[in-house]
Amino acid sequence: MxxxxxxxxxxxxxxxxxxxxxxxxxxxxxxxxxxxxxxxxxxxxxxxxxxxxxxxxxxxxxxxxxxxxxxxxxxxxxxxxxxxxxxxxxxxxxxxxxxxxxxxxxxxxxxxxxxxxxxxxxxxxxxxxxxxxxxxxxxxxAMQLETVRYVIVALVLLVPIGFWSRAHWRSLQQLSSVADRFGAGELTARARMQPRDSVYPLAERIDHMADRIERLLAAQRNLLHSVSHEIRTPIARLEFALELLRDAADDPALSKRIDGMEGDLTELKELVNELLGMARLDAGQALQRQPFALEPALRQCMAALPPSAIPLDAELAPALGEIEADQRLLLRAVGNLLRNALKYANGAVRLSAQRADADGTVRIVVEDDGPGIPEDERERIFEPFYRLDRSRDRSTGGFGLGLSIASKAVTLHGGTLLVDASPLGGARFTLTLPS
Structure with a gap:
């Protein structure tokens, strides 16, 4: 500005x-x-x-x-x-x-x-x-007289322009502050300028736009939250009905069909949980920041992963120390990255973490030797429900929410989550957190 x-x-x-x-x-x-x-x-x-x-x-x-x-x-x-x-x-x-x-x-x-x-x-x-x-x-x-004449003319022009520019600049600074706050998630931020302000027409339109965006996002969150909660009731009923049906079923073919139905229900429950988690993150949930030792927390996150035939290699620096963050939310982000890597890896997944000596920044890297991510789609993979290969939805599972939740969780901590090519041949996710 x-x-x-x-x-x-x-x-x-x-x-x-x-x-x-x-x-x-x-x-x-x-x-x-x-x-x-x-x-x-x-x-x-x-x-x-x-x-x-x-x-x-x-x-x-x-x-x-x-x-x-x-x-x-x-x-x-x-x-x-x-x-x-x-x-x-x-x-x-x-x-x-x-x-x-x-x-x-x-x-x-x-x-x-x-x-x-x-x-x-x-x-x-x-x-x-x-x-x-x-x-x-x-x-x-004579030259001095001419110089004085032009200086007077310049001052007569510049002084009013200076006062006008100062008022204009302050108004634009206010708009810039509102835009920053709104972009950071403070959806109630408004300019609320007076009609006499020089940029009032622009501020009025920005306020109207912010009102509409706030209403749309609130409606979306309410719908998502309500639907997710309402779906839990019929899911519970179906689980109970399937248990009763299994007890009464003697036919092996019917039992196999029931197993498939229970798998679908489990998948549906996971989707509801992911949607609720996404809704809470979008609502800007308050972080429960507490200091905790990073290395044992990362090893605990690895141990909580479902069994997999693909080995998981860990390279954790000995001097990681403690970090002040929401442990549950941060480990969920790392866990989502690890599950995504195990899902698409061919035979190797590596987790590494280190702390920078200069500013204490923590850098956590998850990489695999899978097919990788095309460069033109590396930004879109963090969008909700976006998946690279829709033909593998049933074979690999997932709903396209894991990476989006991980990105939102890291952003709430003031960090960044980037993706590029890994030396292993697949994708590399780099999670950076401030000290």
């Missing part, structure tokens, strides 16, 4: 500077050089004496009047050959000089003019030029 307004002020300053140069060159093009006009005004007395006193004299008195001006003026007047002046002038100044116009040299504080184009002043005057040096020209003072 600060960068935005810094760029805005730089743009305003550059625009004022560009406008000053454009004004200068426009005036120079249309009315002559501004500095030349200033210098001409400062030397107006000497120019007036030349044009209205010396030049108005009869031809036989021209030199006499010039000498009288020399006696009473501090300006040094000299008659020099045309070649001496022509070597000093170039471009439009040289052309103006050849036409008999008075040419100012601001840097040298002098002016030049041909004495006469036709030799009417005196014999040979058309071959001479009149130079006046030591003119009372002070461009430095």
């Amino acid at each position: 600060n960068r935005l307004f810094f760029r805005f002020f730089v743009l305003v300053l550059l625009s004022i500077s560009a406008a000053a140069f454009i004004v200068y060159f426009t005036i120079n093009r249309l009315f002559g050089a501004p500095l030349d006009n200033i210098a001409r005004r400062q030397a107006s007395a000497q120019i007036f004496l030349l044009e209205q006193y010396v030049d108005q004299a009869p031809a036989d008195q021209w030199l006499e009047r010039l000498n009288k001006v020399r006696e009473v003026s501090d300006v040094r007047y000299e008659l020099v050959p045309l070649s001496a002046v022509r070597s000093r002038l170039q471009g439009h100044e040289a052309r103006a000089f050849e036409q008999g116009e008075l040419v100012l040299d601001v840097d040298q504080k002098a002016f030049y003019r041909r004495v006469d184009l036709n030799g009417q002043r005196y014999i040979g005057s058309e071959e001479e030029a009149l130079t006046a040096s030591n003119l009372p020209i002070d461009i430095g003072f």
Whole structure:
């Protein structure tokens, strides 16, 4: 946000500077050089004496009047050959000089003019030029005046812009804070600005959007929670009915069918539990943070996994120490990652954990030698109910909620969960937790 307004002020300053140069060159093009006009005004007395006193004299008195001006003026007047002046002038100044116009040299504080184009002043005057040096020209003072003028203009423009930008910036900062809080899960965050605020129309639309999102999410959570709870009742009834049916069944084929039905019920119960867990995480459940030893907790998590033919290799650093977190929720996230790895691995799964010496960050890695995850789908696997290969749903089990729950649990702890390719050949999940 600060960068935005810094760029805005730089743009305003550059625009004022560009406008000053454009004004200068426009005036120079249309009315002559501004500095030349200033210098001409400062030397107006000497120019007036030349044009209205010396030049108005009869031809036989021209030199006499010039000498009288020399006696009473501090300006040094000299008659020099045309070649001496022509070597000093170039471009439009040289052309103006050849036409008999008075040419100012601001840097040298002098002016030049041909004495006469036709030799009417005196014999040979058309071959001479009149130079006046030591003119009372002070461009430095004029430049200071121009600088002060432009500074005043810049301040008159920048001060109101600064006050407006400050109010605008504070409003945008408020919107940014609301967006951060809303994105962090505080769904009640609103801007609630006054109609006089500069960004009120935008804030009003953001508040309306936040209201609608809050209502939709609340309705979704309530529906998910209610449905999950309501499903438990018929599931319990079905379990009871299946137990009664098993006791009364003598046919082996019927018993096998009952076993299949009980498996479906177990799967349904797991789905309900996952949905309830997801609902609690989405509701931003409070973490029960307590310090606990990380290494034995991870080994306990490994021991709680269902039996598997695939070996699970553990590489836990000896100096993991303790971590303050919600042990149940964190171990559930790690357990979901391990179950996912065991589900798709071909013959090897590895769990490793280490703590960074610099900042104490804990890094837990779960990797396998399975088919891996395509790079373009590595972000989507954390979405609820998303599965890479739907043809394996029945063979591998699961509902596409495990990785989503793991990601939400890690996020609640302020950590990150990333996936990339493993050196084993499959997928590697990296769980990073702050100290």
